[in-house]
Amino acid sequence: MTLITDIRRRFSVIRRYRYKWVLIIACAWTLIDVFSWVRFMYRPYDERPDSVFVFITPGAVLFRAFVDFIMGVFMGNLLVFRLRTMFRRHSLLIVFLAKTLVLIVASFCMNFIMHVSYSLFTLHVSFQQSLLNFRGEVLHRAWIFDKMSTWLIIFLITQLLIEINEKYSPGVFVDILLGRYLTPKVEKRIIMFLDLKDSTPIAEQLGHHHYFLFIRDFIAGISMALLENNGSIYQYVGDEVVVSWRYSEKNMHQCLQAVIAARTAIQRRSQDFRRKYALIPEFKAGIHLGDVTVGEIGIIKKDLAMSGDTMNTTARIRTACTELNHKFIVSKNFMEHMDLKEWQSESLGEFELKGKSTRIELFALKI
Numbered sequence: 001m002t003l004i005t006d007i008r009r010r011f012s013v014i015r016r017y018r019y020k021w022v023l024i025i026a027c028a029w030t031l032i033d034v035f036s037w038v039r040f041m042y043r044p045y046d047e048r049p050d051s052v053f054v055f056i057t058p059g060a061v062l063f064r065a066f067v068d069f070i071m072g073v074f075m076g077n078l079l080v081f082r083l084r085t086m087f088r089r090h091s092l093l094i095v096f097l098a099k100t101l102v103l104i105v106a107s108f109c110m111n112f113i114m115h116v117s118y119s120l121f122t123l124h125v126s127f128q129q130s131l132l133n134f135r136g137e138v139l140h141r142a143w144i145f146d147k148m149s150t151w152l153i154i155f156l157i158t159q160l161l162i163e164i165n166e167k168y169s170p171g172v173f174v175d176i177l178l179g180r181y182l183t184p185k186v187e188k189r190i191i192m193f194l195d196l197k198d199s200t201p202i203a204e205q206l207g208h209h210h211y212f213l214f215i216r217d218f219i220a221g222i223s224m225a226l227l228e229n230n231g232s233i234y235q236y237v238g239d240e241v242v243v244s245w246r247y248s249e250k251n252m253h254q255c256l257q258a259v260i261a262a263r264t265a266i267q268r269r270s271q272d273f274r275r276k277y278a279l280i281p282e283f284k285a286g287i288h289l290g291d292v293t294v295g296e297i298g299i300i301k302k303d304l305a306m307s308g309d310t311m312n313t314t315a316r317i318r319t320a321c322t323e324l325n326h327k328f329i330v331s332k333n334f335m336e337h338m339d340l341k342e343w344q345s346e347s348l349g350e351f352e353l354k355g356k357s358t359r360i361e362l363f364a365l366k367i
Contacts, residue, residue, distance in 0.1 A: 018080045021165075025079065025158060026072030032154065033068045034061065052115055052123075052133045060122050064114060071110040075103055079162065096159055103155045104148065111147070172232065172304055176296060181304055184295030188247040190255050190334070191292065191310055192231075193318035194222065194262070194285040195240035197327070206277060214273075215239050218281045221269055225261035229254040234306060240318075244306065247289065252338055259285055259328060260367055286318030287330040289337060313360070316353035320362060324348055332361040 041056040083099050090098075115137060119130035165173040175181055196202070196218060203211045219236060226233060226243050230251060234242040243258070245251035262283070266273075270280045290310030297305045313331065321329050326348070330338075335345065344366055350359040 021080050021162065022073060022076035025076035026069050028158075029072040029075075029154065030065055030068040034065050036150070037061075037064060052119060052137050054123065057122060060118060063117060063121070067110065067113055067117070071106065071113075075106050078102060078106070079159065092163070096156070099159060100152065100155050104152065107148070107151045107155075175304060176302055179296075181294055181296045184293050186291050186293050186308075188290070189292050189294075189306070189310070190245040190247060190251060190287065190289050191306075191314040192243045192255060192258075192285055192287045193240060193314050194226075194243065194259075194283055195238075195318065197282040197284050197322075199239050202279065202281075205279070210277065214277050214281070217269075217273065217276070218266070218283075221265045221281075222262040222283065225265045226258045229258035229261055231255070231258050234304075244292070249337075252289075252334075255287060256338075256365070256367065259287075259365075282327070284318065284321035284327045285329075286314050286316070286321060287328070287334055288314040288317055289331065289334040312355060313353065316355065317362065320351065320353065324362070324364070326364040328365040328367065330363050330365060332363065335363050 037053075038056065038061065041053060079099060083095075083102065112134060115134040116127070116130045119125050119133045120127065123133075125133070196215070202214065206214055215238070218239065219241065222241065223233060226241065231243040231245055231254070234244050236242075245255055266281055266283075273280045288310055290308070290313070292306045292308045292310045294304060294306050296302060317329050317331060321327060329348070330345075345363045346366060348362045348364055350361045352359045
């Protein structure tokens, strides 16, 4: 179990999500390049003048696919992991240009490997002649404008897809792309409203600029913990995060684990918060379980919206955290679906939440 736990820790939801993107990029680019090359090779020879590639063999196709895939994994890793960290604090335009330049250089290296290996193993010429063949191909005007312009477009489209997908929680963009919620659906979901504790005095203490930076660091700290526990971030509203999980026994436990992980993430960065802002953030959370209506809204800007009594009730439960002086409060409906020990929760009694016609029993979590 220790080994399995260690493997799961190394390959968290976020890391698996990013590795999946690397694999998608590698496979897509491999298929595009191999298909384009095979199509090019089946054109009449007089329509591809000055080309090093004379004839096609199964070995040449397989080798090209292999090199494409390896380079795709390498360049996908650059896009999803390395360059993301390197250009985190730069504008989207600069990030696009820098990434595209790096990818073009990598593409040039990939084409060098393709040409030289083809000359060596398919045409059976010397290494020196292979270099001359590549030089002649590069200097050929059609190669520069055709090949590199095609890959430039592919690189830009890939970056756009990654950026659009990361605007939403993992999986939400796919739902919108496939139109799964064009017709609204009622789903049973776990909803959590989580926000910063004592936000007003903190804002007065830090001032507008530093408070914004404080909120940004706070949100970054807890968001990773939420996502790594399978939470789908619905929206950010100031210092508040709204998260949901599709109902399942596993996700019920992951919801609570997300709260613990978020608190741990803040504690882990406590010295950094103290050094930068002279205080350590705390948060409160309201959690509820029930039916929500999920549907696609918007014309110019599309998004998935959740509505219903469950959303309103969860917001009121989060407000009750301040009124009842407890950090984490859940509804009776949530508790009835959880297998918690007696010492892990405390009944606070029934309350009439604002806007609700019936009273609801609340429980404070001791986690």
